[in-house]
Amino acid sequence: MSDPAVVHLVTTVERADPAELAEAGRRAFRAAGLGTRVRGLTAVKSHFGEEGGQGFLPPPVIRAVVDEVRSAGGTPFLTDTTTLYTGKRAQAVDYAALVHAHGFTFEAVGAPFVAADGLVGANETEVRIDGVHHRTVALAADALRAGSAVIVSHVTGHLACGLGATVKNLGMGLASRRGKLRQHSTLRPHVDPDACTACEQCLPNCPTGAIAPAKGRRGTPPPMAIDSARCSGCGECLASCRDDAIRFDWKAESRTLQESMAEHALGYCRRMAGRIGFLTFATHVTKDCDCMGKRQKPLCADIGVLAGTDPVAIDQAALDLVRRHAGRGLEAMSYPRLDGSFQLDHGERIGLGTRSYQLVKAAE
Template structure:
């Protein structure tokens, strides 16, 4: 079976068309309206951006989706879940404050904001999936209670997932902190004692107290580690790193199983738009936005999360890389730009495994509107 993915290129083109009109036409062409029943509470799942990030999806673009959902008969709300790491989206109060500061208020988007896992990430239920890693996964309660969903994803790089698109948005974005922690299990940092200078910067940075001093180096307390990687970002000598060889594939597959749980019970009730603009090397969870690694490409729409991510991955790699960016190589069209940023990653693993477990199909047809 081939997944249909609808595509609108970046730029105004011969029609001199703006992005708002492209979003409307993509929504209609992909048949997303048919996913929404009359009176449905419809979750519009997106990422509001960590405070300081400015390449997240624009609020006035989201307004176009809100209006299309209402036209289809749905009752839309904008939603995300709280983060596992420390930051400005760790609890609902800070999360909503950040969303409002980034322009996602009702006066712009036309829809209320709901943080789906509760004030301190305690609102979740277990969903049975019976897959390789998980019998059940933990999904935010308000995501489960919505009758339909439209998933808006900003495609960009990611230091562990390779790239972030619809699958990662479903997996991490629909899980409470406890579910995010489950997905990160196995990605526990290891310490190079020879490189460690005993500065304790990592101990001070760890949000869960999972590091302790031991002689002149540090030790990871595995039972407390959440795999967030904050210790690695502050280590001045690079003494902390993940065990990429043994931990990366299980992480990717666990993440994909969570994505399956996020849409369980919503068969035929979920639509997707992937925004291939401002394609940065880092996730929007970073409190900054680095330079683009490829030129803007456009927007994709589909009702298949695997197909839309497969198409997104291929489209990014089909473009020439921007040398004045964090790309370390793979500049030529056809080369893996995400590996050009993080050579140890395999962004397509989530796509391949998503097809294996029945989340969607990696075989796609692009239809340019």
């Protein structure tokens, strides 16, 4: 049995403003000694928000990390990857413009944004892991070319994984388009015709055109249907359906997705061994991840910033702290049919990290 990982916690006041969050992040970075892991070109990997969304970490937080990286001798750059689904993050040019529109300008944060997977998600490197689901994983090439990385994550629920935090930010967030498709390959949504109102809200949100009115179905208009042969499994239809008419096998398919995600995270962490650190914000914890282009209410009181070098331990600590503060688990408050711990179970099993941790609370 492995020794417990040390997870540092810097608490924050309720509804802390951006400057207070930035200071908490700075303190957590220093408490965990993340500066010792900085080498040369340093990827500051975060989620910079979808168009219309407001839950992403604010620019002053990223500025604090950029400053700490530079103080440690690194050359920081902001990074993320493009998405499978339609929207302003589907290719690098629109995403860079969105990053700027959300306030992450060079003047504000002190570092440029570089899409780690290139213009359309094809800039990739295959990394061998010999995992349970994958022999190799396809990762964003420029994230691997960095000398070091600081992964800045935000704890939320997730419509397919139950938990969106450090492991997801790594595994999904640093996969190339091919890697994302592999992770979603078992996610096969289908339409419940009795629940579908034929509002067609899902149609423009499907990047592969897999959704169309069902043939041979009675009704005016007929319900929608999904062509499984064309479906990429991106899950955008699940997010866009307002009638809960699009379903998938929550237990079996979510588990495989989470385990695949953990294996992609493993590929990156192995390649960056000794040169990677994690800051995870358990503040403004919401039902859905920051990929959602909408304002969201928090599910529980703010907790603080977690920092360390073990992504599994940090996410386990985050789940435990949310349960302790809210009186019930994150999944129970967001997607009760899901179990977000599958990614942590598998992550521990394959060597990504440990669920056993020692929580060290920073002095006030």
